[in-house]
Amino acid sequence: MSDQDETPVLEITGLRLSYYTRAGEIPAVMDFDLKIAKGESVGLVGESGCGKSTVANGIMRYMGNNGGIVGGTIKFKGRDMADMSEEEVRRLRGKDIAMIYQEPMASLNPSLTIGQQLMEVPMNHEGASEEEAHQRSFDMLSAVHIPDPQRLMDSYPHQVSGGQQQRVVIAMALLSKPALLLLDEPTTALDVTVEAGIVELIAELSKETGTSLLYISHNLGLMLEVCDRICVMYSGEVVEEGHIDSIFSWPTHPYTHGLFGCIPLPHADKNARPLTAIKGQLPLPHQRPKGCYFGPRCEFFEAGTCDQDQIPMAAVHTDDDPAHRVRCARWDVIDPKSFVPEETVKREVIPVGETVLEVKDMRKYYEVKDSSLAALFSGGEAKQVKANESISFRAGEGETVAIVGESGCGKSTFAKVLMGLETATEGEVNLSGTNLGEIAVGDRTAEQLASLQMVFQNPNDTLNPSHSIGYQIGRVIKRFGIESDPAKIQELVFKLLDTVKLPRAFATRKPRQLSGGQKQRIGIARAFAGNPKTVIADEPISALDVSVAAAVTELLMEIQREHRTTLLFISHDLSAVRYLADRVVVMYLGQIMERGATDEVFSPPYHPYTEALLSAVPIADPEVQKRRIVLEGNLPSPLNPPKGCPFSTRCPRKIGAICDDEVPPVQFAGDRHAIACHIDMEELRKVEPVITIPDRDMDAAD
Amino acid sequence: MTDTTNNAPIAKPDSMLVTIFKSVALLRESPVGIIGGLIVLMFVFLAIFAPIVAPYDPNAPMVPFAFPGSEAPDGGTFWFGTDQLGRDILSRIIWGGQRVLFYATLATVSAYIVGILMGLAAGYFRGYLDEIISFFANVILSFPIMVLYVLIIANLGASGVNIIFAVVFASSPGIMRIVRGVTMDIATRDYIAAAQTRGEGPWYIMLVEILPNARGPLIVDFCLRMGYTTITIGALGFLGLGLPPPDPDWGGMITQTRSFVTGGFPYMAIFPACAVSLLVLGFNLLADGLREVSLRD
Numbered sequence: 001m002s003d004q005d006e007t008p009v010l011e012i013t014g015l016r017l018s019y020y021t022r023a024g025e026i027p028a029v030m031d032f033d034l035k036i037a038k039g040e041s042v043g044l045v046g047e048s049g050c051g052k053s054t055v056a057n058g059i060m061r062y063m064g065n066n067g068g069i070v071g072g073t074i075k076f077k078g079r080d081m082a083d084m085s086e087e088e089v090r091r092l093r094g095k096d097i098a099m100i101y102q103e104p105m106a107s108l109n110p111s112l113t114i115g116q117q118l119m120e121v122p123m124n125h126e127g128a129s130e131e132e133a134h135q136r137s138f139d140m141l142s143a144v145h146i147p148d149p150q151r152l153m154d155s156y157p158h159q160v161s162g163g164q165q166q167r168v169v170i171a172m173a174l175l176s177k178p179a180l181l182l183l184d185e186p187t188t189a190l191d192v193t194v195e196a197g198i199v200e201l202i203a204e205l206s207k208e209t210g211t212s213l214l215y216i217s218h219n220l221g222l223m224l225e226v227c228d229r230i231c232v233m234y235s236g237e238v239v240e241e242g243h244i245d246s247i248f249s250w251p252t253h254p255y256t257h258g259l260f261g262c263i264p265l266p267h268a269d270k271n272a273r274p275l276t277a278i279k280g281q282l283p284l285p286h287q288r289p290k291g292c293y294f295g296p297r298c299e300f301f302e303a304g305t306c307d308q309d310q311i312p313m314a315a316v317h318t319d320d321d322p323a324h325r326v327r328c329a330r331w332d333v334i335d336p337k338s339f340v341p342e343e344t345v346k347r348e349v350i351p352v353g354e355t356v357l358e359v360k361d362m363r364k365y366y367e368v369k370d371s372s373l374a375a376l377f378s379g380g381e382a383k384q385v386k387a388n389e390s391i392s393f394r395a396g397e398g399e400t401v402a403i404v405g406e407s408g409c410g411k412s413t414f415a416k417v418l419m420g421l422e423t424a425t426e427g428e429v430n431l432s433g434t435n436l437g438e439i440a441v442g443d444r445t446a447e448q449l450a451s452l453q454m455v456f457q458n459p460n461d462t463l464n465p466s467h468s469i470g471y472q473i474g475r476v477i478k479r480f481g482i483e484s485d486p487a488k489i490q491e492l493v494f495k496l497l498d499t500v501k502l503p504r505a506f507a508t509r510k511p512r513q514l515s516g517g518q519k520q521r522i523g524i525a526r527a528f529a530g531n532p533k534t535v536i537a538d539e540p541i542s543a544l545d546v547s548v549a550a551a552v553t554e555l556l557m558e559i560q561r562e563h564r565t566t567l568l569f570i571s572h573d574l575s576a577v578r579y580l581a582d583r584v585v586v587m588y589l590g591q592i593m594e595r596g597a598t599d600e601v602f603s604p605p606y607h608p609y610t611e612a613l614l615s616a617v618p619i620a621d622p623e624v625q626k627r628r629i630v631l632e633g634n635l636p637s638p639l640n641p642p643k644g645c646p647f648s649t650r651c652p653r654k655i656g657a658i659c660d661d662e663v664p665p666v667q668f669a670g671d672r673h674a675i676a677c678h679i680d681m682e683e684l685r686k687v688e689p690v691i692t693i694p695d696r697d698m699d700a701a702d
Numbered sequence: 703m704t705d706t707t708n709n710a711p712i713a714k715p716d717s718m719l720v721t722i723f724k725s726v727a728l729l730r731e732s733p734v735g736i737i738g739g740l741i742v743l744m745f746v747f748l749a750i751f752a753p754i755v756a757p758y759d760p761n762a763p764m765v766p767f768a769f770p771g772s773e774a775p776d777g778g779t780f781w782f783g784t785d786q787l788g789r790d791i792l793s794r795i796i797w798g799g800q801r802v803l804f805y806a807t808l809a810t811v812s813a814y815i816v817g818i819l820m821g822l823a824a825g826y827f828r829g830y831l832d833e834i835i836s837f838f839a840n841v842i843l844s845f846p847i848m849v850l851y852v853l854i855i856a857n858l859g860a861s862g863v864n865i866i867f868a869v870v871f872a873s874s875p876g877i878m879r880i881v882r883g884v885t886m887d888i889a890t891r892d893y894i895a896a897a898q899t900r901g902e903g904p905w906y907i908m909l910v911e912i913l914p915n916a917r918g919p920l921i922v923d924f925c926l927r928m929g930y931t932t933i934t935i936g937a938l939g940f941l942g943l944g945l946p947p948p949d950p951d952w953g954g955m956i957t958q959t960r961s962f963v964t965g966g967f968p969y970m971a972i973f974p975a976c977a978v979s980l981l982v983l984g985f986n987l988l989a990d991g992l993r994e995v996s997l998r999d
Contacts, residue, residue, distance in 0.1 A: 419899050441898050449901045456892035464893040466914035479900045526896065 007078040009179050009212045010036040010059065015072035017051070017058045026285045028054045029236050031310075032072070034214075036180065041206050041213035043223040043244070046233035047545040049282055052216045055233075056182045059214070060099060061089050077179065095125045098173035102185040104165035108157035114168050115153030121175040140171040144201055147633075161634045163194035167201065174205060181206070184216045191406035192572060193631045196616035199225050200630055218545065220263060221575075221618030224248065229323065232256045235283060235293040238313070242324030248622045252316050252326045254298045254334070262550035264579035265621050266693045270557060271349050275579070277551035281515060292329060300334040352582065353397030356566045357534050362427035362437060364388040364410075364417050368639065385638045387413040389591045391427070395534070395583070398564040400557075402571060402581035402598075404613070408635055410590035411570045415536050418568070419454055420444055432533060450480040450530030455556070457539040459519040463511040470507030473497075473526050480530040496525040500555060517548035521555065528559055534566040542573060553580060574617045578602055583672075586610050589638060589646035596673030602691075605684035607675045608653040614690040625692040645678065655679060728995045735991015738925075741984030749800035756793040757781075760950045763788040770969050782973045785959055791970065794950035795977050801945060802952055802981070805862055806931040809869035814924065817874035821881025822908040826889055832882070839875035847872050851934060855943040862945060865938065869931055880923055884916040922993045929985035936978045952978050 015032040018025050029051040036042050044052045057063055059074060061081060074081045076097065081089060093099075101107050109117055118137035122128035128136070134153075141149035144167040157165055166186060173181055183202065187195040203226050206213050215226050223230050224244060231241040232253065240253040251257040261276040268275060280297040289295050291307040298306070306329050313325040316332075328334075366385040387410045395401045403411045416422040418429060420441035429437035431452060436444070456462040463472060473496055474489045483489050494504045500521040511519055520540060527535050537556065541549035557580060560567050571577050577584060577598070584601040586594040586609065594607035601610060615629040633650045642648050648659040655678060664676045675684065729735045748755055757778055758764065765772075766788035768780045774790075782791035820839075824832040842850070854868040888894065889912065897911050938944045939953020952974045959970035 419895070421895060421898060441901070444901065446901060449899060452899075454896070454899060456896065458892060461892040462896065464897075464911055464915065467910075476900050479902065530900075 006038060008035045008037050008075075009040075009077060010034065010214070011073075011075040011078075012059070013073050013075075015055070015058060015074060016070040017054050017063065017067065018070045019054075019063075019067045021066065023286060027070070027236060028067070028285065029058065032238060033313075034231065034238075036212045036214060038179075038212060039206070039210040040229070041203075041215060041227045043227035043230035044214060044216045044233060045218065045220060045223055045230055047218060047282060047547060049235075050233040051236040052233050053184055056099065056184050056214065056216055059180075059182060060093055060097060062093075091125075094121070094178075095176045096178055097180045097182065098176065098178040099182040099184065100166075100169055100173050100186045102188050104162060104169050104189070105157060107169045108165060110157055112156075113153065114155055114157060114160070118153065118168070118172055118175060121172055125176045136175060137171075140175050141168070143174075143205070144168075144171045145197070146171075161194075162190055163197065163634065166190060166194075166198055170198070170201065170205070174209065174211070177209065178211060180212045180214065182214045182216070185218070186215075187222070188217070188219075191635075192574070192616040193406060193612055195222075195618075196628075197630050199618070200628075202226060219618060220259065220546075220620035224620055224622060225618055232259070235288060236285065237293060237327060239294065239328070240324075240326045241313075242317075243321040245622060246317055246321035246324045248620070250317050250320075250324075252324075252331050253294075253328050254300055255294045258297075259546060260620065262546045263620050264550075264553075264575045266575075266578065266619060266624055266691060268579050270580050275550040275554055277554060278547040281517070281548070292327075300330055302330060305329050350398045350561055350564070352399045353564065355394050356397050356432060357395040357568075358428075358430040359394075360392050360428040360430070362388060362391040362414075362417065362429055363425045364413055364422060365425045383639055386590050386641065387638065388417065388424075391592060393583075393585055393592070393595055395566045395568065397533075397566060398560070399583065400560070400567040400569055400581045401583045401585060402569045402577040403585045403587060404571060404574060404577055405587035406572055406613075406635065408589070408638065409587040410638075411587055412538060413590075414587075415454065415538050415568075415570055418452065418536055446480055451533040453527040453530060453532040453535050455520075455523050455527045455535060455537040455540045458543055459516040459523070462523040463514075463519055465511050467510075468507065469497075469509055469511065469514070469522055473507075473522070473529055476526055476529040482530065492529075496529055499528070499559060500525045515548075517544055517552055520544060520548075520552050524552070524556055524559065528563065528565070531563065532565060534568065535560070536568045536570065538570045539572070540569075541576065542571070549576075574613055575619070586613070589636065589641055591646055592674075592676065593647065594673075594675045596670060600670055600673040603689055604687045605669050605675060605681060606687060606690070607647075607677055607684075608651050608679070609647045611687065611690055612650075612652065619691070623694045625694075627688065627690045629690070645676075653679060729991055732991035732994045734987050735995065738984050738987025738989070738991055741980060742988055745799050745803060745981050745984065748796050749803045752796050752800045756790075756796040758790040758793045760789060760794045760797040762790075764790065767967060770973075783967075783969050785955070785970050786962060786967075791955075791973050794955060795952070795974055798950035798952045798955065798974065799977065799981070801949065802932055802935055802978075805865055805935055805945070806928055809866040809935075810873070810924065810927050810931050812866055813870045813873040813927070814877055814920075816870055817877025818881050818913065818920075820874065821878040822885055822912065824878065825882040825885025826904060826908050826912065828886075835878065836882070839878050842872065842875045848937065851938060852941065852943065855938060860938075860943045860946055865935060865945070869934060873927060873930070877920075877923070877927070880919060881916060884919060885912055888912045888915050918996050922989050922996065925985050925989035925992060929982040929989070932978065932982050932985065 012032060012034040015029060016027065017029040018027045032055060034042065044055060046052050058069055063069065076092065108114070115134070115137060118140070119130065119133040122133040122136050123130070137153060138149050141152060146152050146164065146167055152160060152164065186202070187198050190198065199222060202213070205211070213226070215223070217223060227244050229242065230244055230247055231238045232247070232255065233239065234255050240247060240251070240256045247256065251260055258278040262278065264275060267273065278297055283289065283293060283296070289307065291309065292298070292311050295301050295306045311327050311329045313327050314331060315324065316326050317324045364387045366387055368383045368385055391414060393401065403414065405411050413422065417424050417437065420436065420439060423440050424437035427437060428435045434448065436448065470493050473493045477483050477489050477492050483492055493507055497504050497506055502518060502521055506514070514522070540556065541552050544552060553576065569577065569581060581598050584596065584598050585592055586601065586607065588609050593609045594601055602614065612629045612631050615627055619626065629652060631650045631652070636642055636646070636649050642660060644661045645651070645659045645664045648654055651659065658678050662678070664678045666674050666676045667681050668674055669681060677684065729739060764775060765784055766786055768784040770781060770783040772780050772783065774780050780790055782795065784790055820835050824835040850872050851868050854871060855864055858864040858867070894907060894911055897907050935944060936953035939951045940957045942957060944953050945951045955974040956971045959967070963971050
């Protein structure tokens with residue numbers, strides 16, 4: 001590192017950042033060192049609350065009203081930013097250091113056209129003329145692969161899709177040719193296929209322009225695709241840093257290793273190789289333990305060694321990577337790979353029972369009222385949004401069926417129809433022989449209600465903030481007539497809390513006293529309180545951190561296994577789906593594109609959309625080979641869907657006019673493996689697998 | 703994980719009183735709120751203990767036109783002086799405060815009950831019900847509020863019950879609008895869907911699931927509205943449409959002594975006017991403080 005002749009773009013030494021609150025000073029980041037060379041991309045990875053965004057804000061010297069830089073230096077191109085005047089720092093921001101945030105809509109001004117906002121950058125920072133600014137904005141939009149730059153420049157932000165917005169934000173950041181680009185979870189708010197495009201763009205641009213990147217994300221798989229080096233953060237400290245290959249091949253800190261254990265990698269399997277969640281939870285900043293902050297959660301904790309002084313970074317694996325360092329007192333003694341948690345026992349495969357849920361040709365159309373005067377006079381028909389079109393599938397007792405698709409594909413509408421929050425326009429939804437499709441929730445019997453329950457997506461929204469946990473679970477028990485005596489209800493509430501592995505004392509707590517993962521566990525307890533036959537889980541883990549998500553996933557499957565419940569798992573996360581589903585239904589624009597057993601769907605023949613989805617999912621394993629397919633264009637509007645195959649506008653394997661004009665036939669590749677596509681089945685069978693998993697250590701750990 | 707399951711002691715839930723006390727205790731972080739709260743508390747204290755605190759019978763004629771601070775026949779002091787009929791102004795203000803607070807509270811609470819029920823129904827059921835309720839609310843809100851009061855009281859007669867009715871009629875549309883907005887937002891939350899999917903009836907959902915979560919903006923608005931109602935009762939009294947005499951009423955006191963203000967006895971009207979202003983100021987400051995505290999985390 002020392003023999004570099006040019007000064008690094010960014011050099012941070014001993015940085016300490018704090019927030020000031022009612023409770024006093026809260027250190028958010030401690031002893032943070034980082035050096036980014038020209039053209040290098042460094043990843044900052046960690047769970048929420050570990051201080052990674054605070055680092056980015058600290059670099060921008062923008063800590064808000066209640067934050068401050070307590071110690072350490074940040075040198076930008078060799079100059080200490082603390083010595084710069086307010087004016088100089090202000091000029092640096094946006095020109096030499098640009099930042100891209102998670103929510104693209106929030107980064108763009110809704111009342112200016114995209115062109116005006118882009119042109120501002122060269123005009124303000126470099127005093128460029130209007131023509132020059134226009135030309136440069138135009139060129140930059142082309143560089144970020146926007147198909148029709150002129151049209152886009154005349155549009156307002158709300159008129160373009162989220163993926164396009166994020167491309168505009170990236171273009172805006174790059175217009176001033178910054179030396180350093182900070183990206184704070186730039187793709188978290190986007191769909192996977194869109195994310196794949198953005199990630200590829202970022203990687204490509206940083207190579208072309210020589211811009212250094214600091215990429216902040218919680219997703220290890222994305223890091224692998226973008227970064228040269230990564231820093232793993234935990235509770236305000238870097239616990240491990242090094243070259244990306246080195247970290248992925250030899251994760252040395254028990255936390256880093258634990259993170260990998262929580263991710264459903266392709267070789268994980270819910271029966272043979274279940275996920276291993278990290279026990280406990282992130283300590284609050286004012287409750288950090290002495291010594292190693294990860295100590296209480298670590299399987300290799302040794303009193304006397306790990307709970308003494310602050311632990312320094314130590315160089316490890318120096319033969320392969322001179323920059324690989326780890327903050328662990330016992331790294332030379334322990335071997336995280338040898339650790340097998342007691343819960344990692346092989347589980348038996350549960351046999352699938354009789355069909356519990358059968359959906360036949362279900363359709364749900366919404367009418368869009370056009371209340372304009374013009375529509376009133378022309379007397380045209382009301383437009384319809386076809387949210388669900390001919391949905392058919394079966395799910396057996398104890399089976400897990402995943403419904404996969406990107407936002408807007410109709411999977412949440414489908415869940416609403418099942419729950420009775422909406423009624424089906426046509427078709428049947430048979431649950432244990434009763435057609436529930438047209439019975440609204442208010443007209444269902446207590447038994448029907450109890451047999452079909454739901455786990456919701458957003459942990460902060462799933463529980464009523466005004467009532468105690470005990471009341472909310474107890475109310476379900478009372479409503480479904482399982483028990484009416486208060487003492488017995490109390491007893492059942494305690495049992496349910498035991499089931500979801502939470503202390504009984506939580507019964508008297510209010511939701512705001514619980515963490516996201518705990519709230520989600522309560523949501524699961526509530527759904528299972530009435531002994532349901534079928535549970536719909538609508539993205540139950542997408543809002544959770546990886547280690548928490550792993551624990552919640554395992555819990556959900558454990559309870560399902562015990563009750564032999566049919567689980568409908570709605571998700572956009574194909575890694576999670578591959579891991580836990582028995583069968584998969586792939587939806588696009590309200591229609592089923594492919595359905596079949598998980599193995600069938602994840603290997604050829606694929607529907608071209610499934611193929612693209614699989615390729616888009618980042619996998620945190622450098623040995624997995626992936627074929628790259630990046631989809632062009634956007635999801636068509638459901639108000640005006642393509643006449644033929646819904647995927648025809650973006651399909652890389654489109655065969656011709658037939659795709660645009662005719663609804664594709666459903667072809668059967670196996671007994672219950674159906675693909676809706678015009679391409680001949682023989683052709684589809686010839687497609688190579690998207691993901692190739694090497695055969696290594698599959699048996700080593702068994 | 704399992705080892706932590708059962709050994710934790712089960713804490714008793716806070717009683718209602720403790721919860722309220724805790725929320726009030728938060729006010730200590732807002733000096734403005736504390737001042738407002740103290741002013742309101744002072745009036746409440748005076749109202750409750752009026753028979754003990756008030757030095758004289760508010761309706762007993764003693765020495766007419768006595769200046770503030772002059773000596774009373776029984777050796778005491780008329781701190782605020784006496785009016786043209788010789789009644790002690792301080793005692794009348796204390797007793798008048800009792801009536802003002804009583805009617806303002808009753809009227810505002812009634813307006814809240816009506817406004818909340820209409821707002822919940824409009825926001826939860828939406829559709830035609832919402833359009834009908836909102837239409838009538840807009841019609842009422844489009845009238846100048848004082849004209850509305852005068853029309854109602856002039857037609858129905860001046861009495862406590864009619865004042866309450868007038869306040870309910872004029873303020874509930876505003877309350878309904880706030881509740882409707884909050885309800886529409888909360889109705890989209892997952893916990894409402896969860897309640898629906900366990901078969902809860904609409905009124906349970908509105909009153910138990912939605913209303914408690916709407917309390918934040920409502921508590922602030924309640925304090926503000928208590929202030930408005932106090933002004934209204936004062937203004938109606940001034941117009942001669944307030945609580946019937948001879949019992950003291952702040953607005954009435956001002957109107958009865960109005961002609962003496964320019965004749966060298968301004969204190970007769972100034973003291974009751976100050977009382978109205980001070981109480982309204984107290985409510986407004988308290989509302990400000992509550993808002994400030996609730997906006998912070």
